[in-house]
Amino acid sequence: MKTYDVLVVGGGMVADAAAQALREQGHDGSIGILGEEPVPPFPRPALSKKLWTDPDFTQDGLDPRTAEQTGAEIHLATRVTSVDPQARTVTTADGTELGYGSLLVATGGRPRGVDGLPASDRVLHYRTLTDYQRLRALAGGGARVAVVGGGYIGSEIAAALSQQDCEVTVVHPEQVLGDTRFPEPLAQRFQQLFVDAGVRLLSGTSVDGGEQRGDEVSLRLSDGGVLDVDVVVVGMGIEPAGDVLDGVAERSEDGGIVVDERLRTTAEGVFAAGDVAEYPDRILGRRRVEHVDNASAMGAAVGRIIAGSDETYDHTPMFYSDVLGHGFEAMGSTSTDLETVVDERADGRTVVYYLTDAEVAGVLVWDGDGDELEGAEQLLAAHTRPANPVDLLGRL
The missing domain is CATH 3.50.50.60 (FAD/NAD(P)-binding domain)
Structure with missing residues (x-):
């Protein structure tokens, strides 16, 4: 051994x-x-x-x-x-x-799966380099691609495929793409990027199953509809x-x-x-x-x-996403179930603060330069919230 x-x-x-x-x-x-x-x-x-x-x-x-x-x-x-x-x-x-x-x-x-989908090399639960290589081989040439899920992976791969000579349809449960993370009007702006890129959005919809016929996959949708495509990319997290x-x-x-x-x-x-x-x-x-x-x-x-260091893990990580020439960086909890304060700047940046009753729990910066995250970390570390949340405007 x-x-x-x-x-x-x-x-x-x-x-x-x-x-x-x-x-x-x-x-x-x-x-x-x-x-x-x-x-x-x-x-x-x-x-x-x-x-x-x-x-x-x-x-x-x-x-x-x-x-x-x-x-x-x-x-x-x-x-x-x-x-x-x-x-x-x-x-x-x-x-x-x-x-x-x-x-x-x-x-x-x-990767999370969808019950009832066929086991097929045309149904990719997108996670690995092998998945990328297979999708590259199938994409282009006007291929009809269904992206299941509108979160990080779903939105990013839909954005990428929209620039690859594909007919892209996103099937997602949100009413507005991204509205569980972005408050209005940022969610509308995010969704419009995809509309302008020619992506078809089936909002408020999920996939209930499907079957393959030759080189075509037929998806059964929760609203009773059917979506016939050449490739299915499932991007619903892990x-x-x-x-x-x-x-x-x-x-x-x-x-x-x-x-x-x-x-x-x-x-x-x-x-x-x-x-x-x-x-x-x-x-x-x-x-x-x-x-x-x-x-x-x-x-x-x-x-x-x-190796012997006596340190502890004390890094608070950031996360980010980039789509269609725009993107965001964030830290903490970024759910629109929380109270939000939206700070729209003249330079195109938008800063979103997410608050609980007790503190600022998360910060998201749309189209920022990354310099805002140090201030965001300090704000989160304070574990407080202003008496008037409007006072957060201009903070970062």
Whole structure:
């Protein structure tokens, strides 16, 4: 049985950041990375952004050269089925056992599906580089594409495909695209970007199932309609893939893996980081964050911690999205279920503050330059709200 000083389960950006940090911290032991996908770590946001929008950016630009730079041994297309913290071993789907000194679980998430859709290479639950490659092969030439979901992935991939000679239809449950995150009138402006790009929007609608006939997929819609397309892209977010620690470590209500401020699980010698980890944010409280800023920062922190650093994870991550020449950066809770204050600026920026009864809980900056986030973090850290919310206008 082969044993690694540090073994990482999951082959994404957390694995790369952790391996790099281990070496930078002076760790000279062996590192193994077990990735379920058939490709080495890469920046996943490029799958719905840069690979479509930057003609000079190719798949070659995705490789952070983890193995080359760190000496880590990367095992591709390798799924871990169980962990034994007492024996300090993991078992893979083919029955192979590997030992470890320290284990990092960075399994991320699996895309949410839609019941009743056919198992087909024309129905993509969009998450991996393989999905991107298949969609690239199918897109263009006037292909009819249905994007199911209007959140981060759904809106970004719909925006990208609208510029690829495709007929794009977005099926989403919101009344106005983005209205669960953007207050009026920003949601209307966001939706209009897609309308102007020629994207058809089926709002207030969901997919109840479908079937494939030859090269065509027929979707059954919740309003009784039928949508016939050439390709279906499901972009409805992910569910944390924490099941590898079933019965081994504490899990959160949504299936994530509970960690402490040093990213340790409740199992001895087992750490978790990235999309799958529910951690105690120093400003925002216990939460699980599914964005690349958190993956990179948390991966680097856990690498340093495993290598001997006495630090805690104290980074409050931001998140962002870019579509059709516009975008936003945000921090904290950004739900329109909260009270909102909208600050529209003459320079085109819009700052949205999201408030509970007790505090400012989130900030979103539309078409900003990124400089606003430091002030947003300070505002969230204060855990207060002005007596008159209008006083927030011009704050950032």
